[in-house]
Amino acid sequence: MKLSVRFYLLMTAIFLSFSLVSWLAFSDMVNEINVLWGKRFAERQVLFDKHRTLSPLIREIKLARQMAAEPALLEMALHENDAAVRRRATRVMERYRFDFRDHSYFAAFARSGNYYFNDSAGQYSDRPYRYTLSPHEKRDYWFYATMKSGVDYQVNLDPDVHLGVVKVWINVLLKSGGEVLGVIGTGIDLTEFLKESVDINQPGVDTFFVDKSLAIQLSADPKLIDYASIAKTVGERIKIDVLFKNPEDIERLRQTAIDLEKHQGGEVSTLWVDYRGEKRLLGMAYLPEVGWYDLTLMDESSLQVLRGFTWLPLLLGTIFLMAMLILGFLLHRWVLNPIARLTKATEHIQRGNYDIEPPIVGKGEISALSRSFWQMVEFVRNANVELERKVNERTQDLLRLTEIDYLTGLLNRRGMTDKLEKEVARQARQGGSMGLLLLDLDHFKQVNDKYGHAAGDLAICATANVLRSMKRSYDYAGRWGGEEFMLLLPECNEDEMVAIAERIREAIRNLHIEAGPRNFSFTVSIGVHFPSGPQTLDAMLQQADKALYAAKDAGRDCVRTSRQQS
Numbered sequence: 311m312k313l314s315v316r317f318y319l320l321m322t323a324i325f326l327s328f329s330l331v332s333w334l335a336f337s338d339m340v341n342e343i344n345v346l347w348g349k350r351f352a353e354r355q356v357l358f359d360k361h362r363t364l365s366p367l368i369r370e371i372k373l374a375r376q377m378a379a380e381p382a383l384l385e386m387a388l389h390e391n392d393a394a395v396r397r398r399a400t401r402v403m404e405r406y407r408f409d410f411r412d413h414s415y416f417a418a419f420a421r422s423g424n425y426y427f428n429d430s431a432g433q434y435s436d437r438p439y440r441y442t443l444s445p446h447e448k449r450d451y452w453f454y455a456t457m458k459s460g461v462d463y464q465v466n467l468d469p470d471v472h473l474g475v476v477k478v479w480i481n482v483l484l485k486s487g488g489e490v491l492g493v494i495g496t497g498i499d500l501t502e503f504l505k506e507s508v509d510i511n512q513p514g515v516d517t518f519f520v521d522k523s524l525a526i527q528l529s530a531d532p533k534l535i536d537y538a539s540i541a542k543t544v545g546e547r548i549k550i551d552v553l554f555k556n557p558e559d560i561e562r563l564r565q566t567a568i569d570l571e572k573h574q575g576g577e578v579s580t581l582w583v584d585y586r587g588e589k590r591l592l593g594m595a596y597l598p599e600v601g602w603y604d605l606t607l608m609d610e611s612s613l614q615v616l617r618g619f620t621w622l623p624l625l626l627g628t629i630f631l632m633a634m635l636i637l638g639f640l641l642h643r644w645v646l647n648p649i650a651r652l653t654k655a656t657e658h659i660q661r662g663n664y665d666i667e668p669p670i671v672g673k674g675e676i677s678a679l680s681r682s683f684w685q686m687v688e689f690v691r692n693a694n695v696e697l698e699r700k701v702n703e704r705t706q707d708l709l710r711l712t713e714i715d716y717l718t719g720l721l722n723r724r725g726m727t728d729k730l731e732k733e734v735a736r737q738a739r740q741g742g743s744m745g746l747l748l749l750d751l752d753h754f755k756q757v758n759d760k761y762g763h764a765a766g767d768l769a770i771c772a773t774a775n776v777l778r779s780m781k782r783s784y785d786y787a788g789r790w791g792g793e794e795f796m797l798l799l800p801e802c803n804e805d806e807m808v809a810i811a812e813r814i815r816e817a818i819r820n821l822h823i824e825a826g827p828r829n830f831s832f833t834v835s836i837g838v839h840f841p842s843g844p845q846t847l848d849a850m851l852q853q854a855d856k857a858l859y860a861a862k863d864a865g866r867d868c869v870r871t872s873r874q875q876s
């Protein structure tokens with residue numbers, strides 16, 4: 311597989327792994343941040359709801375409890391028939407009426423069952439007695455239930471039968487020496503109270519308040535409120551079951567309520583619940599002042615602070631991809647392209663083409679490799695040239711050896727034939743003349759027989775030396791056979807040739823060969839041929855041979871021309 315393909319596959323694998331890992335890490339991180347932030351938000355929201363709702367209630371409860379401690383009211387509970395006592399108590403209640411948020415109060419006395427009330431308009435200021443409560447009247451159940459509970463104060467939502475509005479009633483027990491003398495308090499208009507507490511139009515956030523039996527006390531949807539919970543059995547109440555369908559959620563919520571109540575410290579707990587088919591984060595706090603729980607439900611999407619950051623992994627992915635592309639580009643530029651050029655150059659060299667320009671390619675290590683490569687090419691090229699030169703030299707030497715006589719160093723018959731052919735060809739082209747001397751040592755067999763073969767060799771070498779020394783620079787001398795020699799004389803005439811032949815004959819005759827203690831001399835017969843016109847080489851050789859035989863026939867140690875022979 312090509313390096314570039316491997317690299318791109320590797321890059322793709324790295325890119326996909328990186329994308330997957332970073333996406334998972336990012337999702338996990340975002341999720342964790344969202345959950346953490348959601349919990350923090352839920353806690354703040356719950357505390358905010360709690361204080362927003364609780365503040366007005368606490369104020370009213372505090373005032374109502376102060377009112378319940380007024381001696382004038384306790385006196386009235388005991389001596390209600392005394393007009394002076396009633397007047398004093400009414401004055402006190404009127405004073406509190408102005409302080410109450412709703413500018414209304416009520417007082418119900420256990421002994422008489424009489425119910426006193428005045429509203430914000432003060433229309434009952436002179437005659438606050440309204441009616442007498444009856445344990446048989448359903449609308450009066452609240453009074454008897456509150457009395458029976460023995461709890462110092464309670465918050466109860468109930469319609470005001472006289473005004474036709476629903477009120478948040480703050481019911482405080484009137485006690486003296488352990489005896490419950492009645493219930494006094496005030497009411498806040500529910501519609502207004504809801505607007506301030508649970509119906510604040512906060513998108514993605516729903517708030518409920520429930521009592522300890524988990525009956526709904528405050529809800530933006532008034533239909534869900536369990537009015538007059540105190541006067542009902544637990545089974546009759548509208549409870550959180552209407553909000554949460556999952557029994558496990560309700561159980562967890564119940565357990566959380568118990569835990570929160572134990573701490574009593576206003577701590578907030580959060581849990582994920584299924585609210586009407588949607589996943590919601592529920593923040594829950596206990597309101598010990600009223601014995602309620604604040605349930606704040608937050609939409610999951612409203613908690614996703616990092617929802618808008620999904621582009622971040624895309625940006626990271628893009629940056630990574632760009633980095634990979636740049637890396638790929640640089641890899642091509644710095645590594646793959648130089649290697650491709652070197653490969654191409656190698657192919658040229660494999661074909662024997664050493665003459666290509668050596669490109670120094672790449673950077674750093676690739677450049678060093680490129681230089682080493684070209685140094686190697688240079689070395690191989692020089693070695694080849696040197697090898698070729700040596701082979702040529704050796705070939706020439708071998709060729710020369712095939713044309714040289716090993717004993718005398720003169721041309722052998724083959725070398726001589728080559729020179730003869732070339733000279734004949736040259737003459738055919740350029741004209742000119744040439745002649746041949748054919749020499750044969752006389753009675754050489756006897757020399758060998760008498761003085762030995764080694765002595766014969768010495769005689770042959772001495773003859774060669776004579777020829778070598780007496781030939782002109784452009785003549786060729788060769789050993790034609792055993793004791794036969796030939797001299798090729800270009801640009802010559804017959805007379806000159808005869809003269810040369812005579813000088814050679816004379817010189818050989820005067821040679822003295824030392825064969826041990828004995829010296830000996832020998833003679834030579836020479837045939838001269840100088841063609842008068844164009845002649846083939848064979849014809850010339852035949853003529854020279856004949857001239858030599860003529861010299862032999864003439865008694866040896868003499869020179870004869872081919873013309874004399876014919």
Ligand SMILES: Nc1nc2c(ncn2[C@@H]2O[C@H](COP(=O)(O)OP(=O)(O)OP(=O)(O)O)[C@@H](O)[C@H]2O)c(=O)[nH]1
Pocket residue numbers: 750751752753754755756758762763764765766767770791792793862866
């Ligand atoms: N020592 C020596 N003898 C050689 C060499 N080549 C040829 N001979 C001898 O030369 C002699 C030639 O003898 P022949 O051809 O009978 O002729 P000849 O004895 O020279 O007589 P003519 O040529 O008729 O004068 C032979 O005995 C060869 O052995 C050589 O290289 N060295």
